[in-house]
Amino acid sequence: MRDHHRLIARYVATRNEQDPAAREAAIAELWTEDGTYADPLGIARGRDAVAAAMAAAQARFPGLVFALDGRVDVHHDAARFAWRLGVPDGVPGGGRVIVAGTDVATFTGDGRIRGVRSFLDDIRVDIPTSPPESEITMSTILVLGGTGKTGRRIIDRLTARGLDVRAGSRSSDPPFDWADSSTWAPAMQGVDAVYISYYPDLAVPGATQAVGELTRLAVASGVRRLVLLSGRGEEEAQACERIVAAAGVQWTVVRCAWFAQNFSENFFLESVLAGEVALPSGDVPEPFVDVEDIADVAVAALTEDGHNGEIYELTGPRALTLAEAVAEIAAATGRPIRFVPVTPDDFAKALAAEGVPQELTDFLVYLFTTVLTGANASTADGVQRALGREPRDFADYVKETAATGIWNGGPA
């Protein structure tokens, strides 16, 4: 066990070793030949890849030092320890912590490191980026989910400004598919900034890994600014935020309440048209955000200086329950549309009866029972902070959407 403490101390020293030859020699001594290192940005297999991952981390955070943060907890063949990456003492800003995390290392019987799994616990928003914002012009912007609710509005706005915009989705050219990572690099070639809208949701299994790998690839391809569409009240989404914040390029998180447009562009549109919206959580207030506001904030973050390191919580100006939202839509359309509260169980059974795949059913039940619980009922000032104006009210959305005729069966 004493040896394991020594191994962790040497691992930490290796992370700070600036001389490539000395770093590789230390890794050759410390790690098994097929040892692995993984963090949310990717996995390195074998000593050469581990050395390359450590070199890349140093290049991403020049001048910062890695240090143990408390004791090393060892049992059997594993050790767990907290760490921090920060400004070394004795220089301006000395002692300031930029990233904090927890690693778990496993060892072989002969005292070598078999693998390290690194978790990000805390990202400080003033993480250094290179080069400074003012020196960057974003000329080519990739918008993932470019045909979706936020993406297509962002593309319209960027195109109207004469910017070089590329949509990234399965139907775009080149295609971008979250399920096929071989499509990611071609979509990111020559791109300066990426709007990351994951599909279907950052809370589904595999999302954190996909966002981590995409982020790593984006930075390696020369992308200098990332804007992540995230969701309030989802721990998995917040893990993805930490990944983007730790990438070492400029970043902004757009952390959103439920979209008002869920009532008109999917999810609930069919139910509204059928005259009955049967959902759990009918009496839980939610400050629905208008995706027009999300698009304005995302475009500002993609194209303007001054948004680096910001987490913008975007909500509408007031919370209303699903039942109240449906009542406002019914009043605007002049059609009777009922809101029917159901239990999560009955909701799941109804979805199954409609042939909705089990995975999607589980996810929707998760949203209603874990995210739409009232914990996110408070309004937030993200729109005001990002744009210097108030967010649009749900009533504005309802009025404009009713005028398109979509809730009366008209074309979208």
Ligand SMILES: NC(=O)c1ccc[n+]([C@@H]2O[C@H](COP(=O)([O-])OP(=O)(O)OC[C@H]3O[C@@H](n4cnc5c(N)ncnc54)[C@H](OP(=O)(O)O)[C@@H]3O)[C@@H](O)[C@H]2O)c1
């Ligand atoms: N809806 C909300 O209330 C809400 C609230 C907070 C956060 N969010 C976040 O917003 C994000 C988008 O959700 P949304 O429901 O609004 O969807 P959306 O953006 O309206 O629509 C889906 C988009 O994703 C693309 N897409 C679908 N499957 C894909 C795949 N396998 N690979 C690449 N692109 C794919 C679609 O284009 P193609 O069909 O051409 O591929 C389309 O552009 C999610 O990450 C969600 O967590 C949503």
